[in-house]
Amino acid sequence: xxxxxxxxxxxMVLGGVFCLVLSLLGSFSPITESKTEDHHxxxxxxxxxxxxxxxxxxxxQELNNQLQxxxxxxxxxxxxxxxxxxLDTWTKHCDKAEFYTSESSKALEAIDLNEKDDWARLHKALxxxxxxxxxxxxxFVAQPSTFAxxxxxxxxxxxxxxxxxxxxxxxxxxxxxxxxxxxxxxxxSYEALKRLVNVFQDEDKCPERQSALWKLSEDKxxxxxxxxxxVFAENGEDVHGKGLFNSRSVDNLISESMDQNPNNVxxxxxxxxAITFSSMSPNQMQVMMFGVYRLxxxxxxxxxxxxxxxxxxxxxx
Amino acid sequence: xxxxASRFSFYVGFVVGTVLLYVILRPVWFxxxxxxxxxxxxxxxxxxxxxxxxxxxxxxxxxxxLDHPHHTGEDSRMADELYNKVRILCWxxxxxxxxETKARHVKYTWSRHCNIVIFMSSVEDPDFPTVGLxxxxxxxxxxxxxxKAFHYAYEHHANEADWFxxxxxxxxxxxxxxxxxxxxxxxxxxxxxxxxxxPYTKQGYMSGGAGYVLSxxxxxxxxxxxxxxxxxxxxxxxxxxxxxxxxxxGVLAGDSRDTAxxxxxxxxxxxxxLTAKFPKSFWYWSYCYYPISEGSNCCSDVSVSFHYVDAGGxxxxxxxxxxxxxxxxxxxxxxxTPKAYRLELSNSLDSAGELKEGTSGVKExxxxxxxxxDQGQDAGPPPVVGKDAAAAPV
Numbered sequence: 001x002x003x004x005x006x007x008x009x010x011x012m013v014l015g016g017v018f019c020l021v022l023s024l025l026g027s028f029s030p031i032t033e034s035k036t037e038d039h040h041x042x043x044x045x046x047x048x049x050x051x052x053x054x055x056x057x058x059x060x061q062e063l064n065n066q067l068q069x070x071x072x073x074x075x076x077x078x079x080x081x082x083x084x085x086x087l088d089t090w091t092k093h094c095d096k097a098e099f100y101t102s103e104s105s106k107a108l109e110a111i112d113l114n115e116k117d118d119w120a121r122l123h124k125a126l127x128x129x130x131x132x133x134x135x136x137x138x139x140f141v142a143q144p145s146t147f148a149x150x151x152x153x154x155x156x157x158x159x160x161x162x163x164x165x166x167x168x169x170x171x172x173x174x175x176x177x178x179x180x181x182x183x184x185x186x187x188x189s190y191e192a193l194k195r196l197v198n199v200f201q202d203e204d205k206c207p208e209r210q211s212a213l214w215k216l217s218e219d220k221x222x223x224x225x226x227x228x229x230x231v232f233a234e235n236g237e238d239v240h241g242k243g244l245f246n247s248r249s250v251d252n253l254i255s256e257s258m259d260q261n262p263n264n265v266x267x268x269x270x271x272x273x274a275i276t277f278s279s280m281s282p283n284q285m286q287v288m289m290f291g292v293y294r295l296x297x298x299x300x301x302x303x304x305x306x307x308x309x310x311x312x313x314x315x316x317x
Numbered sequence: 318x319x320x321x322a323s324r325f326s327f328y329v330g331f332v333v334g335t336v337l338l339y340v341i342l343r344p345v346w347f348x349x350x351x352x353x354x355x356x357x358x359x360x361x362x363x364x365x366x367x368x369x370x371x372x373x374x375x376x377x378x379x380x381x382x383l384d385h386p387h388h389t390g391e392d393s394r395m396a397d398e399l400y401n402k403v404r405i406l407c408w409x410x411x412x413x414x415x416x417e418t419k420a421r422h423v424k425y426t427w428s429r430h431c432n433i434v435i436f437m438s439s440v441e442d443p444d445f446p447t448v449g450l451x452x453x454x455x456x457x458x459x460x461x462x463x464x465k466a467f468h469y470a471y472e473h474h475a476n477e478a479d480w481f482x483x484x485x486x487x488x489x490x491x492x493x494x495x496x497x498x499x500x501x502x503x504x505x506x507x508x509x510x511x512x513x514x515x516p517y518t519k520q521g522y523m524s525g526g527a528g529y530v531l532s533x534x535x536x537x538x539x540x541x542x543x544x545x546x547x548x549x550x551x552x553x554x555x556x557x558x559x560x561x562x563x564x565x566x567g568v569l570a571g572d573s574r575d576t577a578x579x580x581x582x583x584x585x586x587x588x589x590x591l592t593a594k595f596p597k598s599f600w601y602w603s604y605c606y607y608p609i610s611e612g613s614n615c616c617s618d619v620s621v622s623f624h625y626v627d628a629g630g631x632x633x634x635x636x637x638x639x640x641x642x643x644x645x646x647x648x649x650x651x652x653x654t655p656k657a658y659r660l661e662l663s664n665s666l667d668s669a670g671e672l673k674e675g676t677s678g679v680k681e682x683x684x685x686x687x688x689x690x691d692q693g694q695d696a697g698p699p700p701v702v703g704k705d706a707a708a709a710p711v
Contacts, residue, residue: 004322004325004326006323007323007324007326007327007330008327008329008333009330010330011326011327011328011329011330011334012330012333012334013334014330014331015330015331015332015334015337015338016334016335016337016338017334018331018335019335019342020342023342149641150643151643151645152644154645155645250636251633254633255629257632258628258629258632263425265425266635266636266639266640269632269636270640272388272640272641272642273642273644274641282592283588283591283592286588286591286592286613287587287588287591287592287637288637290613290637291587291634291636291638291641292637293646293648294613294616294618294648294649294650295587295616295618295620295637296618296619296638296642297396297430297491297492297493297494297638297639298395298399298496298619298652299393299395299396299397299398299399299493299496299497300391300392300395300396300493300639301391301395302390302391302392302642304645305645306644306645307646307647308643308644308646308647309647310646310647310648310649315614316612317649
């Protein structure tokens, strides 16, 4: 009996020591951390200045000439003010901007898909965009309350080959599925869109209409369909690893940074080369147009290796 | 039997020991991290003071900028040149209750671009630091504070700056653009700039909230004026009183608009100037000296100031002005190089510019829209965008 107790105590002590050693090693700790995302996280970064300078001038010109963005904006008459704001602001910088609506509106022109279901509408719009792509090899899908800086998107994909499948944006993990948040804008290369349109034909893998019982949001459904074709979501980041696609408004992000980094609010907030912000009011979009395309401090030049010119016929940029 | 039983108890003990320690450690660990966090907060103030040492040199309640902010990858030769040649002392009107809620955000954003910044309060605070002007607080004290603040600046720093800017703790100033505007003038001119208002005075006066800047000569005359009793505390309406004094001592009310006639000093936030439709009965319409433009023509690309900017707004404007940009974008409006700086920098910049023309990719996009250096405005009225806004606060 005594020896059993003794053994028990010895066992307990050793067990305790074992636990301590393990937690000190850090391979597991009493605090649960979600370390699951690390090695499955895909990042896509823009080419650095050095990398761009390695390219010959003719190659750079070639890349620039071929680089065109087709913007697919999903609108509805109920958010008419956002639709109008998008039309008047950032979409002017797209090489092609097409508005797809759920139902026609007398106020503004768009391609009327006559479809109330969110996923079915996106499905139709993407198919239409693919069929009418022409020479354009990059597609940017957005909602009207998203503001996008197309020049920064071009910078991100400049050296990426659109014949490769790219599916970029602000990535979020939901269980096992990693998808691009619709709010932050979705970027698809020609190859990714081509594969998507192909898998559209498979009603089992990628139904045009989801069952009423198992409805996924349209951005998740997109990820599911793309996954079947071997295309995975990747997070768009700048050279410092900061996300370029934001699913929140800039005011919101600044506010959060004031709480979290009170001594370094601006640098701790958002990338200098940010591509999208979401949930922006029409007025905030006008302010952002001014902030991005007009307001600047005199005497600070960047001498970027490429030049993008303002679109014809606009005056707020 | 016995050894088996004891071995079994050993294993059981081992498991119990592991689980027990895990359960014990979990809250302890957590608390430990919290404690570390608290310790972190205690040393925050110390960290802040240390960080400040790298940015400012504190001397006689003024902050002398050691190193105005630079961006990686930017060519700021022109900005640096102007920083050295057009020295600006910024003084910020604040009060003891506003230090942490307003003045602090000014301190960490735009005031870093001034050559010298002084925070003027009724009460001295050696840590922030603020100068104690010895007045009370309140709207009726505004001109008293202004008089004393300018006197302080003149007495202590007259030879350390060329221009003297007054701003509120809810004004955001893009100091680099102020230098561009002032670069075509000299500090010996009796002149002052701001958002020009027309009533009550012959030559107009400058809006207090939008900020205004005096040349060294204008400041000298202001101080002289009080010595000779030519200027007195006429009214507590600070900007008007200032305008009246300036007129009396022969200081000119300057035109601060850019070469496209767009305003640079703004009495409201960008959102209001860009999108609001002020009702015609609003005072703003009758006050502005120059014709008002609504929509995108309201504001110069090289705007100098905005008013009624809250804490978040300070950081947002800093982000928009100094950080967020469109890669490779060629701006429509190209502010002309100030005359005195054309010869000096033209050699180095031109050769760099020539190289640049060769390598930049040219898109067929907006070739006709390429502005000539002196032009900026595009034809046609701005589109009507934005909801009708309620009258802006006074």
